[in-house]
Structure formats: C-alpha cells, structure tokens
Amino acid sequence: MNFPTGAGTDHCKRMKLLPMELILGEVPWIVVLIILPLTGGMACFLFPTISKSLGLLTSLAVISCVWGLGWQLEEDGAQRYAIGGWGAPLGIDLYADGLSLVMVAVAALVGLGISVYSSSYFRRDKANHFWPLWLFLCGALNALFLSSDIFNLYVTLELLGLTAVALVALADGSEALTSAMRYLLINLMGSLFYLLGVAFLYHSFGSLDIAILAQRVEPSPAVWAAVGLISAGLLLKTALFPMHFWLPAAHASAPAPVSALLSALVVKASFYILLRMWLEIFPIVGISFAQLLGLLGSAAVLWGGIQALRQTRLKLLVAYSTVSQLGYLFLAFPLGMSIAWKGALYMLLSHAVAKAAMFMAAGNILAAGGHDRIADLSSITQRLPLTLTAFSLAGISIMGLPPSGGFIAKWLLLEASIQSGQWWWGAILLLGGLLAAAYVFRVVSHVFTQAEATHEAREVPARMEWTALVLALVVIFLGVFASWPLAMMEIGSPFGGGS
Amino acid sequence: MSYVYLYALLGVGLFVLGLNALIVHAHLMRKILAVNVMSTGVFLVLVALSSRNEGILPDPVPHAMVITGIVVSVSATALALILMLKLNRATGKNELPDRSRD
Amino acid sequence: MDRNYWLLPLLLMLFVGLGYAVLSIPEPVEGLPKMLVDNMELGGVSNPVTAVLLNFRGYDTLLEMGVLLVALLGVWSLGGMPDYHESSPGLVLDIMSRQLVPVLIIVAGYLLWVGADAPGGAFQAGALLGAAGVLLLLCGWRIGNKCSGLVLRILIVLGLGMFVMAGTGLLLIEGEFLQYPPPVASELILIIEAAATLSIGTTLAAMFLGSRPGEADK
Numbered sequence: 138m139n140f141p142t143g144a145g146t147d148h149c150k151r152m153k154l155l156p157m158e159l160i161l162g163e164v165p166w167i168v169v170l171i172i173l174p175l176t177g178g179m180a181c182f183l184f185p186t187i188s189k190s191l192g193l194l195t196s197l198a199v200i201s202c203v204w205g206l207g208w209q210l211e212e213d214g215a216q217r218y219a220i221g222g223w224g225a226p227l228g229i230d231l232y233a234d235g236l237s238l239v240m241v242a243v244a245a246l247v248g249l250g251i252s253v254y255s256s257s258y259f260r261r262d263k264a265n266h267f268w269p270l271w272l273f274l275c276g277a278l279n280a281l282f283l284s285s286d287i288f289n290l291y292v293t294l295e296l297l298g299l300t301a302v303a304l305v306a307l308a309d310g311s312e313a314l315t316s317a318m319r320y321l322l323i324n325l326m327g328s329l330f331y332l333l334g335v336a337f338l339y340h341s342f343g344s345l346d347i348a349i350l351a352q353r354v355e356p357s358p359a360v361w362a363a364v365g366l367i368s369a370g371l372l373l374k375t376a377l378f379p380m381h382f383w384l385p386a387a388h389a390s391a392p393a394p395v396s397a398l399l400s401a402l403v404v405k406a407s408f409y410i411l412l413r414m415w416l417e418i419f420p421i422v423g424i425s426f427a428q429l430l431g432l433l434g435s436a437a438v439l440w441g442g443i444q445a446l447r448q449t450r451l452k453l454l455v456a457y458s459t460v461s462q463l464g465y466l467f468l469a470f471p472l473g474m475s476i477a478w479k480g481a482l483y484m485l486l487s488h489a490v491a492k493a494a495m496f497m498a499a500g501n502i503l504a505a506g507g508h509d510r511i512a513d514l515s516s517i518t519q520r521l522p523l524t525l526t527a528f529s530l531a532g533i534s535i536m537g538l539p540p541s542g543g544f545i546a547k548w549l550l551l552e553a554s555i556q557s558g559q560w561w562w563g564a565i566l567l568l569g570g571l572l573a574a575a576y577v578f579r580v581v582s583h584v585f586t587q588a589e590a591t592h593e594a595r596e597v598p599a600r601m602e603w604t605a606l607v608l609a610l611v612v613i614f615l616g617v618f619a620s621w622p623l624a625m626m627e628i629g630s631p632f633g634g635g636s
Numbered sequence: 637m638s639y640v641y642l643y644a645l646l647g648v649g650l651f652v653l654g655l656n657a658l659i660v661h662a663h664l665m666r667k668i669l670a671v672n673v674m675s676t677g678v679f680l681v682l683v684a685l686s687s688r689n690e691g692i693l694p695d696p697v698p699h700a701m702v703i704t705g706i707v708v709s710v711s712a713t714a715l716a717l718i719l720m721l722k723l724n725r726a727t728g729k730n731e732l733p734d735r736s737r738d
Numbered sequence: 739m740d741r742n743y744w745l746l747p748l749l750l751m752l753f754v755g756l757g758y759a760v761l762s763i764p765e766p767v768e769g770l771p772k773m774l775v776d777n778m779e780l781g782g783v784s785n786p787v788t789a790v791l792l793n794f795r796g797y798d799t800l801l802e803m804g805v806l807l808v809a810l811l812g813v814w815s816l817g818g819m820p821d822y823h824e825s826s827p828g829l830v831l832d833i834m835s836r837q838l839v840p841v842l843i844i845v846a847g848y849l850l851w852v853g854a855d856a857p858g859g860a861f862q863a864g865a866l867l868g869a870a871g872v873l874l875l876l877c878g879w880r881i882g883n884k885c886s887g888l889v890l891r892i893l894i895v896l897g898l899g900m901f902v903m904a905g906t907g908l909l910l911i912e913g914e915f916l917q918y919p920p921p922v923a924s925e926l927i928l929i930i931e932a933a934a935t936l937s938i939g940t941t942l943a944a945m946f947l948g949s950r951p952g953e954a955d956k
Contacts, residue, residue, distance in 0.1 A: 288701055295805055336681050357764070645757050
C-alpha cells in the first residue's frame with residue numbers, strides 16, 4: 138500500500154530494516170486508529186458477555202497504534218492519507234501532524250486509564266451499555282483528531298456528542314437525565330451553528346478540505362459570517378465563558394469515569410477543531426477577535442475559580458475547575474506565537490491527565506462514603522491514602538506548581554506573554570494559580586483534620602485507586618520529561634515557523 | 637437576483653426562527669422541534685446554493701451532505717425524545733428545571 | 739421576561755447579517771462538480787449523489803451509520819418505558835397497515851435498486867423500511883423471541899459492519915481504505931447499500947419502539 142508521505146526518505150540508510158520496523162512503517166496506522174475502536178464497539182454490542190475484556194483489549198491496541206503512528210511521523214514527517222484513493226477535493230483526506238499526534242496520544246493514554254477504571258466501576262447491566270458507547274466515543278475522538286475535511290469533522294462532532302450524552306445518561310436519577318438533556322440540546326445547537334458555517338465556506342470556495350481552503354480563502358462577508366458561526370458553535374461546545382453554564386451539571390452528575398472522559402477529552406475535541414481552523418483558515422480575521430477570546434478566557438479562569446471555591450460538593454468543585462482551566466487554553470489566541478500555542482497544547486495535555494485523575498479520585502471517594510460533601514470528607518479520605526495522593530498530585534498540576542505538566546504549560550505561556558509585551562495575560566495566569574491553590578487545599582486539608590466518628594466506609598476496588606494514582610504520576614512525569622512531548626508537537630510544524 | 641438566493645434567505649430565516657424558539661420556549665418538546673427547524677434551515681441553505689449554475693446539473697456534494705445531515709438529525713431527535721420521556725417520568729415535568737433557557 | 743428585550747433585536751441583526759453574507763457569496767468557482775463528472779465512470783454508478791455518498795465520500799457515510807447505531811445504543815441504555823399501556827389498533831390502522839406494509843417493502847427494494855442511476859439509494863429505502871416497521875409496531879406486532887437477541891443485533895450492526903469489512907478488505911487486498919476497484923465498484927456499492935438499508939430500517943423501527951425487545955419488565 139502506498140500513501141503520500143511528507144519529507145522524502147532515504148531508502149539506502151534503511152537497508153537493514155528489522156521486520157518490526159517494516160511492520161511499523163507499512164501499516165496505515167492512521168486508518169487503524171479509527172477503525173479499530175469502531176470495530177471494538179460493534180463487537181462489544183454483539184457480544185455483551187465479553188465486552189469488558191474486549192474493551193480493555195481495544196484500549197491497549199489503540200495505544201500501540203498511536204505508537205506506530207508516532208514512529209511513522211518521526212520517520213517521514215506529517216502524513217496525509219486519501220481515503221478511497223481519491224484525494225481532496227474529490228474525496229476525504231486524513232491528516233496527521235504533531236498536533237494530531239499529541240491529541241490521539243492523550244486520548245489513548247487517558248482512555249486506557251478510563252478503561253481500567255471502568256472495568257471495576259460499573260455493575261454488570263450498566264457495563265454492557267457502557268463499553269460499546271465508550272469504544273464508539275474513542276473512535277469518534279480519533280476520527281476527529283485525524284480528519285482534514287470540515288464536513289467530516291461535523292459528522293465526527295455529532296458522533297462524539299451523541300455518545301457523550303448517552304454516557305452521561307447512564308447515571309441513574311433525574312439530575313443526570315436533566316443535565317444529559319441540556320447537554321444534548323447544547324450539542325445540537327453548537328453543531329448546527331458549525332454546519333451553517335461549513336455551508337458558507339463550501340459555497341464560497343468549492344472545497345471542504347482544510348488544506349485547500351487555506352489556499353483559497355479570501356476575506357469576504359461570507360467568510361466573516363462563517364468564522365463567527367463556526368466559532369460560536371465550537372465555543373459553545375468547549376464551554377468558554379459565558380457559554381459554560383451547561384458544563385458543571387453535566388460533568389458532575391455523570392458516572393465518575395464518564396466525568397473524567399468529558400472533562401479530559403470531549404471538551405478538548407471542539408477546542409482542537411477551533412485551533413485547526415484558526416491556524417489554517419482564519420488568520421485573516423485579525424487581532425480583535427483573538428483579543429476577545431483572550432478576554433473570555435481570562436473571565437473563565439477567574440469565574441470558574443471563584444465558583445469552585447463556593448461549591449459544597451466535590452464533583453461540582455472539580456467540574457468548575459475544568460471551566461477555569463479551559464480558560465487558560467484561550468490565552469494563546471491573543472499571544473499568537475508558536476511558544477504560546479505549545480504552552481496551550483501542553484496545558485491541554487496536562488489538564489486532561491490531571492483532571493481524569495481528579496475525577497477518578499472523586500469517584501473513589503463517592504464510592505467509599507456514599508456522598509461527596511466536602512465538609513464531611515475527613516473520615517472518608519483518611520481511609521483512602523492512595524486516592525488522596527492522586528488528588529494532591531493532580532492538584533499540583535492544576536495549580537501550576539513544579540514539577541508538573543501544568544507548571545511547564547504556564548511557564549511557556551508566561552514566557553510568551555512577556556515576549557510579546559502583553560503582560561496582563563501573565564497576571565491572569567498567576568491569579569488563576571492562586572485560586573486553584575485555594576480550592577485544591579480546601580479538599581486536601583481534610584486529611585489533616587481530626588476525623589469525626591467513623592461511619593461505614595465501603596470497600597473501593599484497588600484497581601480504581603491505582604488508576605487514579607498512575608494517571609496523577611503521569612502528570613508529574615510530564616513536568617519532568619517535557620522535552621519529548623514538546624518535540625513531538627513540532628512534527629509537520631502545525632504552528633508555523635515562529636519563535 | 638435569482639430565485640436561488642430567495643430560498644437561501646428562507647433557510648437563514650428558518651435558522652434564526654428556530655434559534656429564537658430554542659431559547660425562548662421552556663417546554664422540551666418545543667425545544668426539540670426548534671432544533672429540527674434550525675437544521676431544516678441549514679439544509680435549505682446548503683441545497684439552495686448548490687443550484688446556482690443554471691443549465692448545468694446542481695452540485696451533488698451539498699445534496700450528499702444534506703442526506704447525511706438528515707440521518708444525523710433523526711438519530712439525535714430520537715435520543716432527545718426518549719430522554720424527554722424519561723425525564724418526564726422521573727420528575728413529572730416537561731421542562732428543564734431552574735435554568736429553563738437554552 | 740425582560741430577556742426578550744434584547745433577544746429579538748439581536749436575532750434580527752443576526753438574520754440581516756447572515757442574509758447579507760448569503761447574498762454576497764460569489765459565483766461558484768469551477769471545481770468540484772466538473773471533477774465529479776470527469777470521475778463518474780470510475781465511480782461505478784451514474785447517479786452523482788449516490789456516487790458521492792457511497793464512493794467519493796463513503797467515509798462520511800460510514801461514520802453516519804455509526805451515528806445511527808450510537809443513537810440506538812443510547813436509546814436502549816436508557817431502558818424502556820415500563821408502564822406503557824398498549825391499546826389494540828383501531829380498524830382503520832389495522833386495514834391500512836395490512837395494505838401499506840407490503841407496498842412499502844417493495845418500494846424500498848425498488849428505491850435501493852434504482853439508486854444507482856436515478857434519485858434513490860440506501861437511505862431512502864431504509865427510511866421506507868423504517869416506516870413499515872413503525873406501522874407494524876403501532877399495530878402491536880413485536881419481533882419474536884428467537885430473533886430478538888443476536889439476530890436483531892447483527893441486523894442492526896450490518897450496515898456499519900459491512901462498510902468496515904469492505905474498507906478493510908480493500909485495504910488488505912491492495913490500495914487504500916475504501917478504494918473500490920472500478921470494475922467491481924457498482925456491485926460493491928450495491929452490496930453495501932443493501933446491508934445499509936436493512937440496518938437503517940431496523941434501527942429506525944427499534945428507536946421508535948424505545949425499549950429493547952426481550953427486556954420484558956424492568
């Protein structure tokens with residue numbers, strides 16, 4: 138099979154290829170990454186009795202596929218795959234560069250954690266519904282991160298949204314149903330805004346492929362309308378302030394692994410699309426829109442942090458922390474330099490892993506004590522040392538303290554804001570860190586207070602505690618070994634050749 | 637101005653009407669119908685503008701996009717309806733509590 | 739509600755802005771439609787919409803079958819409506835469905851076949867099958883217990899499954915994912931469309947029913 142590669146390869150150097158490298162180089166991992174979870178989901182649907190094993194197996198297989206894709210990108214540079222052999226603009230293209238590689242890697246890593254956690258979390262009847270939905274969500278995420286066609290992105294967005302809503306509704310109770318309903322309506326509204334923007338773009342320039350549109354785009358009222366519509370739809374789905382109102386309820390009332398999924402991966406998917414469109418098609422829009430995004434991002438950081446302080450329930454606190462952390466991502470838009478984009482991407486990466494660990498920890502606490510009222514946490518948390526360690530380590534990244542991925546990300550963003558002279562964004566970063574420290578300590582401090590009369594605490598499966606801890610440790614590793622992920626982002630130079 | 641643009645404007649009008657109904661009305665059934673009206677508006681814009689070249693056959697790509705969009709819309713509506721029914725059974729009401737906008 | 743004070747003017751401005759944008763879209767650039775016409779013989783079917791849906795942009799259709807399946811998964815995961823009281827169908831519904839359902843099935847088959855050259859295809863045929871299913875369900879017909887387990891699930895997964903199998907098979911044999919060799923393209927498209935029709939009809943009817951057949955009481 139042949140697919141167009143980026144940089145040329147020197148075949149003479151590689152005459153002594155090991156069979157392993159032959160396999161790694163020849164298989165189109167970019168396609169396997171999408172088809173494998175979809176097939177896994179279908180298999181789990183057909184054979185519910187073995188769905189747990191199938192799910193775990195698929196998650197492991199996805200990690201090896203990401204490894205294969207990463208190897209290919211290292212060797213040959215950014216990769217474009219023409220489905221059906223047609224190639225854009227006639228057919229649909231898949232495109233992988235450093236940015237998409239980082240996204241699928243995060244999805245695979247967090248996904249493995251979620252799979253292991255969920256294998257102990259769900260009872261039999263819920264698990265039969267969970268696994269096919271989760272694997273389809275995994276497939277939707279991969280399809281989204283690897284697509285180069287704006288209408289294909291719409292279909293993947295819808296697939297992602299519907300699976301996410303169904304997963305939220307897996308939790309019993311009217312609270313979960315209400316937040317699922319609201320989440321579904323928001324998803325549909327956002328998708329329709331996006332689709333109308335796509336319609337304008339297609340009818341103006343005659344192609345749906347991002348690379349071709351990037352060449353053909355010119356300022357015109359239709360393009361401005363398309364920018365506004367697409368951004369509005371995607372910002373609604375990314376829950377940027379003031380369109381964040383649906384997020385805390387949806388993320389808090391879902392089952393714990395689903396909350397981790399939503400906060401870590403699903404909201405980042407629409408941000409990724411916005412980032413792609415911004416980098417390729419929208420540079421003509423100009424500076425004022427970028428400043429607006431930065432402003433809203435700052436408001437999100439502050440508002441989310443303040444609201445997190447006021448919460449009485451742990452899961453709602455963590456959900457508002459997501460609202461706050463998502464604001465940091467938008468600070469990169471007004472800064473606009475390569476180092477700022479890398480900082481935002483590193484923040485995305487660290488937050489995904491840290492927030493997944495936090496929600497898993499919250500799920501453990503909920504499972505052990507039956508409630509997640511912050512005021513009464515002392516007696517529960519003292520029985521779960523692993524969980525509390527996981528929460529604290531994740532909290533270090535959320536606060537942005539070294540050594541953690543969050544610290545690296547904030548460092549990069551600070552550097553960008555100083556270099557470009559827009560120091561006020563740096564002030565937001567510091568303020569946000571203070572707020573995060575306040576609400577994380579609110580929770581962690583319970584381990585130091587005297588426990589009241591101990592009541593029955595249920596057993597939490599060891600797998601659930603260890604998954605949370607492992608993910609939290611990964612966040613710390615991201616803070617120590619930062620050069621490798623940062624180099625990975627550079628493949629295909631998605632952020633242009635800037636500083 | 638060819639009549640094609642009239643249909644496209646109609647599509648935009650349907651989109652805005654649906655958006656208004658989605659925001660304003662509290663009853664879930666109306667919200668779901670509003671989303672459907674919005675999607676019809678978008679499809680109309682897609683299809684209308686595909687016939688701008690008179691004399692040649694219309695551009696089939698937007699037609700394929702609309703067929704895909706209709707199927708997606710039907711799936712989403714089905715899920716929304718069953719969610720609404722379950723919500724009604726659970727809470728006895730047909731509206732989203734406290735935040736009844738959006 | 740005082741929200742209406744700023745909502746209506748805002749929406750009006752939105753309408754005017756979008757309308758102006760629509761009217762100012764430039765005349766179409768020669769590009770995609772001409773390219774489609776040139777490649778139509780390679781496409782395997784002569785109906786351009788079917789060629790785009792099943793061949794050129796078949797990947798979109800694959801994902802869309804996934805969307806349909808996921809919606810059904812969501813509907814089933816919510817459980818049914820346990821206290822749903824069925825009433826026996828009235829005379830009109832009874833007679834009408836007896837006449838209509840066979841006609842619907844035949845027309846669905848016709849639409850599937852004619853989709854290669856004229857407007858029609860898998861989705862239209864599948865919608866008709868779904869309508870037939872809805873009519874039957876309204877009359878109180880329920881799928882037999884033998885078929886309500888694995889057989890039903892296979893029917894539902896058939897559309898997406900056939901797409902994935904075809905794509906992977908073509909990938910393994912030679913070429914890219916979903917690259918139909920021009921000699922067999924029309925046959926392949928028909929097979930995939932037939933599977934998709936069955937899938938779509940079954941899924942739509944199952945979504946209408948709401949609860950999973952075989953899950954009697956919960």
